[in-house]
Amino acid sequence: MQGTIIENLSGRKLSVLVILLIIAQIVCFLIGGLIAPTPAGSQNILGTPCKDIRINGSEPGDGKWFYSRGKGACTAVDMNRFSFDSHHQAYQVVYTFQMPVPRNKMQLDYSRWQQNLIGVLQVDIVYHSQIEIAPRTKITLDARLAYRNKGDSDDAWKPYAASVVERMLDCSINDEMEQYNYNCSTIPLFELGSLFHDYYLLNIRLPADTDRNI
Numbered sequence: 001m002q003g004t005i006i007e008n009l010s011g012r013k014l015s016v017l018v019i020l021l022i023i024a025q026i027v028c029f030l031i032g033g034l035i036a037p038t039p040a041g042s043q044n045i046l047g048t049p050c051k052d053i054r055i056n057g058s059e060p061g062d063g064k065w066f067y068s069r070g071k072g073a074c075t076a077v078d079m080n081r082f083s084f085d086s087h088h089q090a091y092q093v094v095y096t097f098q099m100p101v102p103r104n105k106m107q108l109d110y111s112r113w114q115q116n117l118i119g120v121l122q123v124d125i126v127y128h129s130q131i132e133i134a135p136r137t138k139i140t141l142d143a144r145l146a147y148r149n150k151g152d153s154d155d156a157w158k159p160y161a162a163s164v165v166e167r168m169l170d171c172s173i174n175d176e177m178e179q180y181n182y183n184c185s186t187i188p189l190f191e192l193g194s195l196f197h198d199y200y201l202l203n204i205r206l207p208a209d210t211d212r213n214i
Contacts, residue, residue: 047095050074070154109198147197
């Protein structure tokens with residue numbers, strides 16, 4: 001013969017259990033709101049054009065990095081100086097993106113809790129009657145990614161990844177007038193599946209193509 005023992009919680013025990021559950025829930029909310037990073041976020045980083053005096057990125061210094069903030073920052077280039085009759089070439093400019101950008105005069109850093117970092121490129125192209133951009137154009141990007149951590153010097157960038165990639169760029173323009181910008185699509189560039197470092201640096205250069213004379 002089977003028997004069953006039923007024990008009812010007293011009002012005091014039930015009140016203590018409910019209070020403990022409420023406190024645990026409040027602690028979880030505080031951890032999520034004050035300590036843990038946001039589930040997803042975005043930053044718009046304006047690339048800084050830096051002057052590269054080397055010939056098509058050759059020696060000296062394959063390990064040379066161009067960055068816009070800190071001691072030893074690069075020399076910014078005035079893009080208005082590049083004209084069709086100028087001897088300057090596109091590969092003499094390195095576009096640098098230093099991540100993350102400061103906020104409210106405070107230097108931010110990436111958290112190890114962050115799952116991934118996705119980079120897309122938005123290209124601004126000014127219309128010129130002498131050179132018109134096709135609606136669909138293949139562009140070549142020489143991209144290099146570096147990192148450093150807290151406590152490292154401003155120039156202690158270490159190589160992380162490098163690749164010469166080709167991407168398709170779709171552009172259109174409503175009014176074909178001088179100094180008007182094309183409406184170009186975004187270009188997927190890179191994705192990091194995990195973040196083990198505090199700061200990242202992206203250098204992008206448009207390499208010279210001797211076969212096509214560009």
